[in-house]
Amino acid sequence: MIADFTSLSASTIGDAGDSIELGVNTVSTNSTGEQFISSAGNLALGLLDAGTSSVNLTAGSLTDDLNDDVADVAAGSFNVNGGAAVGDSANSIDLNVTNASVLNIDGDVVLNFIGAGGASVTASSVLVGDITVSGTETITADLFTADGAIQVTTSLSLIHISEPTRQE
Numbered sequence: 001m002i003a004d005f006t007s008l009s010a011s012t013i014g015d016a017g018d019s020i021e022l023g024v025n026t027v028s029t030n031s032t033g034e035q036f037i038s039s040a041g042n043l044a045l046g047l048l049d050a051g052t053s054s055v056n057l058t059a060g061s062l063t064d065d066l067n068d069d070v071a072d073v074a075a076g077s078f079n080v081n082g083g084a085a086v087g088d089s090a091n092s093i094d095l096n097v098t099n100a101s102v103l104n105i106d107g108d109v110v111l112n113f114i115g116a117g118g119a120s121v122t123a124s125s126v127l128v129g130d131i132t133v134s135g136t137e138t139i140t141a142d143l144f145t146a147d148g149a150i151q152v153t154t155s156l157s158l159i160h161i162s163e164p165t166r167q168e
Contacts, residue, residue: 045072
């Protein structure tokens with residue numbers, strides 16, 4: 001199934017004439033503009049724009065479609081529950097969000113925060129793999145649990161980390 005989201009009224013995924021087409025199993029938007037996308041397969045993200053609402057994804061793996069430093073998700077929050085990987089060491093998922101929650105991932109989690117004002121991120125239950133989070137503003141990292149390495153970097157501001165855990 002290919003879905004074109006340019007006709008959504010509350011918030012859009014993509015812009016008119018430059019929409020994102022995704023092979024997905026289910027897509028929905030609630031009355032507040034939250035986007036819910038579920039796919040049994042992998043998703044390459046171009047731009048999911050939910051304004052100040054949330055983007056909620058469940059998929060096999062998430063990748064950046066162009067491997068660039070332009071936002072793949074612009075939203076109030078970015079939530080992923082389950083999947084094989086979120087980004088990889090050569091291709092991070094670029095986020096312009098205030099909050100991110102990445103849970104129950106069976107592989108690497110590689111996030112790059114590009115928005116101004118800092119971000120709060122929770123990543124836990126990563127069964128196999130590393131967590132890598134980067135950005136240019138303050139990053140608050142909460143409840144990181146990983147089988148591999150945990151790395152948080154920021155070039156301009158502060159890092160607040162609570163309860164990082166590396167599983168053996």
